[in-house]
Amino acid sequence: MHILREPEPEAALAFLQSALAGLKEHRGRLVQVFANCTVDYQGRAASTLDQGERLIMLKPDGTLLVHTGEKSKPVNWMPPGENRFSVAEKDGRIELTALRRKPHEEVVRIFLHDVRLLLSVPMRDAQELVLRRTEGDLHALFYAHPELIEPGLVFHRGEKDTRRGPVDLWGTDKEGHRVLVEVKRSKGGISEATQLWRYVEMERNGRYAVEGDVMEGTANVAVATRSGKNGSGKTGANGQNGKTSPKVRGILACPGISDKAQKMLSDHGLEHVAIDWDDLLQHLDAPRAAGQATLGRFGGDGLKDGDKERTVRTGRRRKG
Amino acid sequence: MHILREPEPEAALAFLQSALAGLKEHRGRLVQVFANCTVDYQGRAASTLDQGERLIMLKPDGTLLVHTGEKSKPVNWMPPGENRFSVAEKDGRIELTALRRKPHEEVVRIFLHDVRLLLSVPMRDAQELVLRRTEGDLHALFYAHPELIEPGLVFHRGEKDTRRGPVDLWGTDKEGHRVLVEVKRSKGGISEATQLWRYVEMERNGRYAVEGDVMEGTANVAVATRSGKNGSGKTGANGQNGKTSPKVRGILACPGISDKAQKMLSDHGLEHVAIDWDDLLQHLDAPRAAGQATLGRFGGDGLKDGDKERTVRTGRRRKG
């Protein structure tokens, strides 16, 4: 570990040159510069940042972060990749530059007016984050236990590709109707409702599936029926033009939904199935063994009937 | 500035207690801990992270960041807010905890097994980032110069609220037809095309505007015409059922578009107007005075005719 406090410009330059050269040594080091600096960025956008005290951080994978004393996001940065760090002296001040060519030509130039502290610290870390309560957890759970969405439902596919992107779950209900389910880990907004509609609209209209252009004057068949004045009433049949069959249903499975989202669903005869994470975690939670998510004991319970509001739980998942 | 290298647990504890107490002193300090640690998180989701060397960073605004030697995003974190940091010793090891109640109950617990370095550094910074080439720059530019989108176009509103969210620009073309424009700073994907469709579908169908439910059996009128086999042909009139009038056009103004997005637009008779940032910046770029974006000299040039591909440029904008 190397530390240099309040260095003169020459010493700072030497330190940084050495630190950059050794950035990837011995499983990698974290290099930090506390300095009064200005920052210029050019790339996907462009920015300037006048003089102030910030923390500059360099990682062995090419990551550059510039943090101020506020907020959780860096004020300037460069994502990891084939980035080239360089340091040079110009007119008596040190210029630290990060440059990349891919996937966009980008450059961050940092002018160090006054270096307060320099660090180079080895970072050994073999562990990976284990994250639970992800959308993937819900996918696995619902796929294994479609009855949690609705009795009689069967899923044939996860991540089924419509021609408008992949829908989370793809199945058939007990009436034999096609069912598309889009799952969200948190409250659904209008964009999530719209995403579901994008998939369902495609599946309801074979016309759109054609490679070429849609014929002029043809009427769009996507239509909604009443879906309950208060949003929790019986959804009833989703009105659909008789020409397209069988009926295609769309379900947004998530905890809660905004008013606009509910309206969007209603407009197109789509449905919402509510998820309760607390219930889910309370019932599951147990299995701590490594490997795949344990979707063990799972009866038909945890399923409140009557108003398309249900309950579930999750396993776990490794990040990355 | 305080530095403590390879401290004993007792010294580390004392340092951290003092550092946390003085976190907001004198315009704020940045507190860092380099340590071999494990991390537990509970909140919107839940995670565990086994032992490894990481950087822990605390900001005066409540921000907590835990960085590994890889990636630009922290492996664990807590966003700024009314967070409470605390440190304590348990079974001979130090536990650093961050807790918040709003907007969600969340806690990050960090167990420090071996502290390598402790820092508390003052951070004075009065400057704010100036960012250019934002979507907002395009909004202002197009609003002031609708001819860059299309000759004869007039905008009445920016950020006009449809009942499905706010569309960027709202105007009338020279035929007297309603035009909705959604602007994107980078290439448009299927979700951006879908977003535009969400707005246009609403404006084309007064039926959806009704507070109550949509009637069963009504046909959706949104329809596409041929929009060119190669996507660059004459868009022609967007076929629309005669019942809804006047015609409502939708334009996605962005640099480039994916195939699926183009198909989505074509399916619904929506259009794409291409943006060329290089052209824009080349022509503008000049004004460096502070304050509002200068949308000065702007003729009808920079507008390649013939295939709904045009050109523009931007001003600048302050972040926050």
Add this chain to the structure above:
DNA sequence: GCGCAGAGGTGCAGA
């Protein structure tokens, strides 16, 4: 490399 979609997204503005 492109494109889609999730994220403990974060940050912001408007109601």
Add this chain to the structure above:
DNA sequence: TCTGCACTTCTGCGC
């Protein structure tokens, strides 16, 4: 506080 939305989003995954 909630909602919609941009973001130099980042990041993972599939094609």
